Amino acid sequence: MPLKIMMFSDFICPFCYIGFEVIRRLKPEFDLELEWRGFQIHPEWPAEGLPVEKVRTPTDMDARKAAWQRIVAMAEAENLPIKPPAVFTNSRAALLGCEYAREKGRAEEFEERVYRAYFVEGENIGDEKVLARCAGDAGLDAAEFATAIWSPRYDLRLKNNTLAANQRQVTGVPTFFIGEFAMVGAQDTETTRMILKRVRERMPEAQ
Secondary structure: OOEEEEEEEOOOOHHHHHHHHHHHHHHHHHOEEEEEEEOOOOOOOOOOOEEHHHHOOHHHHHHHHHHHHHHHHHHHHOOOOOOOOOEEOOOHHHHHHHHHHHHOOOHHHHHHHHHHHHHOOOOOOOOHHHHHHHHHHOOOOHHHHHHHOOOHHHHHHHHHHHHHHHHOOOOOOOEEEEOOEEEEOOOOHHHHHHHHHHHHHHOHHHO
């Protein structure tokens, strides 16, 4: 049987991008079944985006630069391209879009495309035109996507995701639940592989 993983994440989190790609690479090895749950961490940011330099003091910028040096080093160790976004953007539309993509069976493809748009191509994923293009690249109908994501049912699903996160005491992203075991934060491939092996050993029903 597949080893089921529930992942709480947000598209604007670089560690979610790294953690998502690590899990994707290990899927064939462990027969993983990934259940993605969008969990918005900065609903106050506007969809049009906030230029980083306008909302960060020089001290903040120095801290951000140091943090991103660590993030880039971690991504490079996993052979993942990444660069710091120039704009802080609201991820709500992208999270709604992923609920639509999940319904259409294209969630993983859409997630990969949105992460790449934000962390590699420097796109504003709060822009609905950008998201529709990502949807098309992920094999979805871009025109249908643009209107469908505002359906109340996707909004309800995001609220349910938040409720599920609160029930599981999730305080940050990414948080992975492998069965009832919680793995917080992105780990490198070898560490994640070791954790998955240990969880499998303790879950005979997953054999």
